Amino acid sequence: MLITTPLHKHLNYCTMEIASKQKRILVLDNSGRMLSVVNEIMYYGDFDILTVYDQDAICDKAKAMRPDLIILDYLLLNNDCEQVCNDLKEEKVLENIPVIVVSAYRSKKILSAAYRCDALFLKPMDMEVLASRIDYLMAS
Numbered sequence: 001m002l003i004t005t006p007l008h009k010h011l012n013y014c015t016m017e018i019a020s021k022q023k024r025i026l027v028l029d030n031s032g033r034m035l036s037v038v039n040e041i042m043y044y045g046d047f048d049i050l051t052v053y054d055q056d057a058i059c060d061k062a063k064a065m066r067p068d069l070i071i072l073d074y075l076l077l078n079n080d081c082e083q084v085c086n087d088l089k090e091e092k093v094l095e096n097i098p099v100i101v102v103s104a105y106r107s108k109k110i111l112s113a114a115y116r117c118d119a120l121f122l123k124p125m126d127m128e129v130l131a132s133r134i135d136y137l138m139a140s
Contacts, residue, residue, distance in 0.1 A: 023045070024066070024067040025048070025069045025070070026049075026058070026069070028051075030053055033075070034102065041134065044130075045134070050065060058070075058084060059087055059091060063091070063094065068097070068098075069099075069134060069138050070088060070099045072084060072102070100133070102122075102123065103120070103121070121133075
């Protein structure tokens, strides 16, 4: 038999409150290239991270999850990263969620304004800078 006291109720409430404050990050990775980035992010903070591998499902997942941040792999199928970013920013319920684009291609000229992303990082990344930027974007 489980006995619930006011202290137990308070502890359960505190546990739920802490869990609800855990920041959520949605990652779109169609080929596994973002796995190292996700692992590094986990090292720098206690985040609830969901990785999606289907770029056609990203908007629906984001609407359902309401993440605090979205990270996209620049190299998506059909080179649609720009379109995915624009689709996310055009959705009323998603428009204020920060989006970070990660690319391994230094030679490609990626314009964050055209993509409407909030930050752009080139691999290899300084993970402390990325962690700092993640904290900043999720706080604003």
